[in-house]
Amino acid sequence: MLTLGLLAGLAPLIAPHDPYRSSITQPRLPPMWVQGVSRPGIPEYPLGTDRFGRDILSRLIYGARTAFFLALTAVPLAALIGTLIGLVAGHAGGRLDAWIMLFTDMVNALPGIMFVVIIVLIFRNMFTPTWLHGLITLVVGFAAIGWVNLARLIRINVLQIKSKSFMEAAVALGASPWRIITHHLLPNVLHVIMIWIVNNIPAVILLEAVLGYIGIGVTNAPEGGEFTVISWGGMFFSGRSMLSANPLMLIIPSVCILLISMSFILLGDFLNSITRQEYETE
Helix, strand or coil: CHHHHHHHHCHHHHCCCCCCCCCCCCCCCCCCCCCCCCCCCCCCCCCCECCCCCEHHHHHHHHHHHHHHHHHHHHHHHHHHHHHHHHHHHHHCHHHHHHHHHHHHHHHHCCHHHHHHHHHHHHCCCCCCCCCCCHHHHHHHHHHHHCHHHHHHHHHHHHHHCCCHHHHHHHHCCCCHHHHHHHHHHHHHHHHHHHHHHHHHHHHHHHHHHHHHCCCCCCCCCCCCCCCCCCHHHHHHHHHHHCCCCCHHHHHHHHHHHHHHHHHHHHHHHHHHHHHHHHHHC
């Protein structure tokens, strides 16, 4: 995870070529270790080139930036929405809690992937600067549907915390609802929020990859077209036509997605184990 993070942050310094620059003389090159064919690989392009002669290694490195951008914006935004709704519902209780939970159940009933697909298809090239294309749309689409489980978790934890003696003391001393939420409830659910964020980062990365593979990526790319924003999902879409010539265009992005997903999953398990130990010691 740290390695991919460094690659994403230092992409302009590490990438051997401009990922957008095409070469009409070097299209569809195989990896440099492939020899004895009509077009052998060359060291200048270690992983070969796509059908437009663009360096696959450079595009893979820049694709990490898109993955981390989505992971560090979509999931925290969904966490912010879910945290606010869960805190308000759990603290307020009564009729307000019932109405909020009814709304949560309605959102949860929506088919998640289909909802995001519709949002991306309609708004991916609207209301955002050209250089962002559909990234912000995918972030908003995931955040609009991904907060539900966290809101429920936060609400359950808040209901448990409200029965503690320190909460009864805060209410007896006349603490305002804002102070109770910010000084007593929120600090006690931060570990839940952090674990939820870490465990859901792979979901948004996989979602972008799946959408890119079927041609519904972060920017408009009709059949035969190309994604402007470099992403691993976009590389899937472009690599389908080169599966026999250079299968690395599909294999390497898959390996990167697998590694980053497993890294965050293991980190989530580690944080979860630390939290359990703290509760056991208490």
